[in-house]
């Protein structure tokens with residue numbers, strides 16, 4: 001599977017990151033706003049004080065015997081000092097002539113009747129300056145007097161910076177808190193999804209029941225889609241099961257007709273040649289029927305092994321059932337099935353283990369001569385549960401276990417015995433799927449076969 | 459024995475009726491579940507052979523519906539081999555199942571096993587001279603003595619008992635008894651006949667050798 005990194009990221013991670021980014025932007029913006037408000041407010045305060053001071057200076061201007069006189073009021077400067085320790089500069093000029101103060105202080109151009117502000121560099125610092133003009137009557141003539149007052153901005157900036165710092169700390173706190181809440185909220189919101197996933201994961205392979213329609217409404221479309229999918233899946237499984245059943249029925253019923261007719265004919269014909277032909281017909285029917293069964297069983301074992309159910313298996317009970325099912329077949333050859341069952345439990349799929357044991361026991365009966373004994377035992381020990389089938393037949397001879405468990409592999413003594421060569425393959429696959437194994441052995445002198453189904457015990 | 463065969467394929471049904479007839483069994487045939495109910499209402503059967511796929515329903519559903527009413531043992535004829543299917547049949551009250559196409563010796567062995575398990579056997583007894591032969595239980599009762607017979611001996615004796623006075627060739631017996639067991643030779647027939655003769659000693663019936671033709675049982 002491929003996909004960009006953002007596709008592989010978990011939803012929780014993506015949502016948390018997204019929310020964090022959003023909170024970060026909000027925090028930055030609000031910090032920026034607080035900072036600029038603070039700067040503006042401090043600036044406006046300074047402006048107001050500057051304007052008030054300049055006005056009060058201008059008010060002390062008077063004309064005395066043709067000369068403009070000024071008495072600098074102390075209060076004007078103390079007002080400015082109240083704001084900060086910033087340096088203050090001033091200039092009072094009558095026309096173009098500087099009356100008092102710093103002659104090189106160039107304020108903003110004055111507009112009659114208005115208070116004009118400007119921020120400008122002065123003596124290596126940035127100052128806020130205010131200029132206003134007042135007209136004084138001197139000797140019957142109107143003389144314009146310009147008052148310029150300037151103050152450095154360190155105090156204002158310090159206040160603004162302090163406010164900005166506090167805003168920054170607050171923003172970071174809000175950010176951390178918001179991200180925490182976001183992460184928690186994301187996790188909590190995704191919990192129903194995780195619960196659903198867990199629920200689905202623990203289901204057995206054939207459990208296609210619909211999901212319960214509970215949970216947040218956002219999940220309902222998913223739940224509905226899943227339920228529809230499972231319904232369709234169940235339907236097509238049922239259809240294919242029905243189809244297999246129907247197909248098997250249609251193929252096997254005519255085969256049964258052929259076999260039955262051949263058996264009847266076998267009883268009425270006298271000539272050995274015809275009898276031989278009929279026996280061959282019956283044999284061919286049996287071969288094809290056996291192959292069909294074993295192929296189906298093999299497919300079923302592979303299917304079930306893919307996704308194993310693990311229930312507790314009472315092995316002696318299971319062995320007893322399989323033995324009972326095959327006892328009539330054994331009796332046809334007067335073979336005795338002796339049981340020797342110890343208690344043992346394993347975890348697994350009952351149908352698979354039953355099928356495995358059935359194939360092994362079927363072999364023991366099939367390949368043993370009449371009137372012998374087959375022993376079926378269950379043992380528990382060393383962390384293993386063993387179901388063992390021992391017979392008194394010809395044994396495996398020189399064939400190795402690996403060869404005999406191969407698909408469609410039949411042994412040397414299989415001629416004349418109907419079979420498809422899949423029995424041990426099926427048994428082996430079933431055991432492998434359970435973490436167990438199939439053990440084949442025989443006596444040294446080649447008499448008898450001993451096959452063990454070994455499973456991890458619980 | 460009396461069988462009820464519920465099977466919708468007429469050719470197969472005919473064959474089964476005929477084949478079981480060869481062994482001396484009476485078979486009634488019902489083609490549908492409805493017919494089967496009619497038959498069960500008027501007659502007693504030793505065994506029901508029930509197909510799973512019938513035109514008016516599933517044989518297994520029929521079983522689970524009527525299990526408490528029908529006491530006759532049932533062997534299901536299934537077309538599938540999957541264990542799950544087999545188990546399904548047993549769960550729903552069948553006594554056993556057999557996969558189509560089936561070997562009649564196996565069917566017979568399964569019928570015998572089912573009947574033995576159910577314990578109802580008395581009516582199929584055959585009188586042989588002074589002894590009573592019960593092919594279902596596999597016993598030969600002679601006065602106080604009850605002899606257990608092995609399966610192949612039972613089947614051989616049953617063939618003789620149902621065809622008294624008739625000459626049966628070794629080949630015929632072989633096909634009847636061992637159907638497809640390739641390892642059995644005609645010599646084996648001699649061995650089993652020898653054993654039967656010993657067990658029938660003093661009963662008043664004898665298995666004679668008809669030179670060149672086979673055997674015949676005289677009562």
Ligand SMILES: Nc1ncnc2c1ncn2[C@@H]1O[C@H](COP(=O)(O)OP(=O)(O)OP(=O)(O)O)[C@@H](O)[C@H]1O
Pocket residue numbers: 290294359363364365367368391393394395396404405409410411412413414418419420421422423424425449
């Ligand atoms: N108990 C046994 N005694 C002697 N030979 C055996 C025994 N079990 C298996 N074999 C040999 O192993 C071979 C493989 O067995 P397997 O069960 O896989 O196939 P099969 O019996 O031939 O066919 P089927 O699929 O019908 O069972 C057999 O053909 C037979 O030769």
Ligand SMILES: [Mg+2]
Pocket residue numbers: 359362363419422423424
């Ligand atoms: Mg086999």
